[in-house]
Amino acid sequence: MxxxxxxxxxxxxxxxxxxxxxxxxxxxxxxxxxxxxxxxxxxxxxxxxxxxxxxxxxxxxxxxxxxxxxxxxxxxxxxxxxxxxxxxxxxxxxxxxxxxxxxxxxxxxxxxxxxxxxxxxxxxxxxxxxxxCERIDAPLSKLTVGVKCGGSDASSGLASNPTVGVAVDKLIDMGGTVIGGEVIEFIGGEKYLLERCATPEIREKLDRIMKAEERRWSIPGADVEIMSVGNSVGGLTTIEEKTLGALHKFGTHPVQGVLEASRHGIETPEKPGLHLAEVTHLCGASAINFAAMGAQCIVWTSGGSGFNNEIIPVIRVSGNADLFTEDQDIDARAIMRGEATSQQVGEALFEKIIEIANGSPTAVEGIGYSYCSIYQKDQRIESCLGLLR
The missing domain is CATH 3.40.50 (Rossmann fold)
Structure with a gap:
């Protein structure tokens, strides 16, 4: 293909x-x-x-x-x-x-x-x-897709994220590259991700960046807190519950690399397959991280929200019956009703990724303001936390 x-x-x-x-x-x-x-x-x-x-x-x-x-x-x-x-x-x-x-x-x-x-x-x-610039037919080995979630609720872990996992596996099977972001949302599922690392070196690197991210977003005397009001109203009770649902979007393949963003540079994938990355959980800024790491588009799962980016199109997936709108590209609500499987909807998502890669617009591409915000880790804080490398 x-x-x-x-x-x-x-x-x-x-x-x-x-x-x-x-x-x-x-x-x-x-x-x-x-x-x-x-x-x-x-x-x-x-x-x-x-x-x-x-x-x-x-x-x-x-x-x-x-x-x-x-x-x-x-x-x-x-x-x-x-x-x-x-x-x-x-x-x-x-x-x-x-x-x-x-x-x-x-x-x-x-x-x-x-x-x-x-x-x-x-x-x-x-x-x-x-x-x-010449337009050519290119193999899927030339395609890199970023995956991220936000505005997560109960439907995310049950419908949207498993759907993405199916598409991710298929894309990798056909030679493509996937970048999984949001290190903060790895917390609570560290064991499962570390077990999937292809080599001890990759495992050590992933462990290091997960521990560093937890320190950045923690307050002395309290646990790390990244549960939003929308997460809780949507039926999620703990960060671990949110994380275990989020991990479904990474599919089942081994982790072939871990990409860092630092003062020394922004790492990009050196081989096809699944890569986990130091992509911020801050939505708008995450698109710049994904773009800098080489992704040509993003698949975004949520209860019903979403964001745009003018450089790399954002494909939206939702299974929330109450919040689903015309802004969504993939309808995963049938999974929540027991009328479809994540395999079936994941196949449709894979076809949508190819369609977008061929030039078709996403549901809201070009509609609404898409501010390109840039996130970087504060070097003074990194030094104070002992994380400066």
């Missing part, structure tokens, strides 16, 4: 053909959005954290990773020009993949209008390159 995608100079294949407009500091955000207005496929990613470089390497690695993502055809990287982050730190690594990537310092252009005008000229060059 194949999918039709955009061949990139580095041999990767994208399922979308985006023009990335990056503001490396928040002062340049307005300029970037003005540049993007002229281009239908332009996506703005802004660093709202700081204009300082030191301590923010993980954030910059995330942005670079997004630029290298196969769904991105090329980039324009903009800085105001008075901060410490050189836009070439982002543009240069993207160019190494063979894509066009241009940098612009706004204050050197002689004014905001001139900066926007020049930025549009650069973006037009990227758009021209994108339009010329």
């Amino acid at each position: 194949t999918f039709s995608g955009y061949l990139r100079p580095d041999g990767k294949v994208g399922i979308r053909n985006k023009i990335l407009i990056v503001a490396v500091d928040e002062c340049a955000d307005g300029i970037c959005r003005a540049i993007a207005q002229d281009f239908d496929d332009a996506v703005v990613v802004t660093n709202f954290v700081t204009c300082m470089m030191a301590g923010n390497e993980e954030l910059l690695h995330n942005i670079v990773g997004v630029g290298k993502n196969p769904n991105v055809a090329g980039a324009v990287v903009v800085a105001m020009g008075c901060g410490s982050i050189d836009p070439e730190l982002v543009a240069a690594p993207i160019r190494e993949t063979g894509k066009p990537a241009y940098s612009l310092r706004a204050i050197s252009q002689g004014g905001t209008r001139k900066a926007v005008e020049h930025g549009r000229e650069l973006a037009a060059k990227v758009a021209e390159f994108a339009a010329a």
Whole structure:
């Protein structure tokens, strides 16, 4: 089986053909959005954290990773020009993949209008390159899918997540790659995940990042708390119950790798199969983590909620009869009614993944604002916790 995608100079294949407009500091955000207005496929990613470089390497690695993502055809990287982050730190690594990537310092252009005008000229060059990108039939070994859950309720563990697990297994059986995120939601199911690791080295690495994540999100004197009101109202009683339902979405294959996001870089899969990853549980920011790690789309399970991302499409799966809307791509409610199996709905999800990879939009792709937020671990806190590596 194949999918039709955009061949990139580095041999990767994208399922979308985006023009990335990056503001490396928040002062340049307005300029970037003005540049993007002229281009239908332009996506703005802004660093709202700081204009300082030191301590923010993980954030910059995330942005670079997004630029290298196969769904991105090329980039324009903009800085105001008075901060410490050189836009070439982002543009240069993207160019190494063979894509066009241009940098612009706004204050050197002689004014905001001139900066926007020049930025549009650069973006037009990227758009021209994108339009010329060849579309090819690619094997599923070129497809990487991220999987995540959120807004979880009782239907998630019983219907939505097992459905994803079926699709994940089938995709891996056909040579594809799956990235499982949300380390915080591994807590309570550590034993099962560690048993699935393909090698002792992978097991040690997974154990280390799970313990580190638990420390980050714990408060002295209290257990780690990531149960939301929606989780509890939806019928979940403990974090362990939530976790054991969430683990179903990773299917049954061995864990072939663990991907870290750190000040040293953002790791990407080195082989096909299932990889667990240091992808944040914060929904919008998780999409940037997935994109930086090379995923071309995300499968998202929930009671009925969801989020968008303009770089990598989000396929939504829900089995909640009360909250199901037209926003969902896959209907798993029949499982809750006893009228279908996760195997049957999982087969439909697999077909939907291929359909989206071939260019079809998700149920709400392009509808609603899709802010590309960026998460990074605070290096000062990492140092205080003894987790800085």
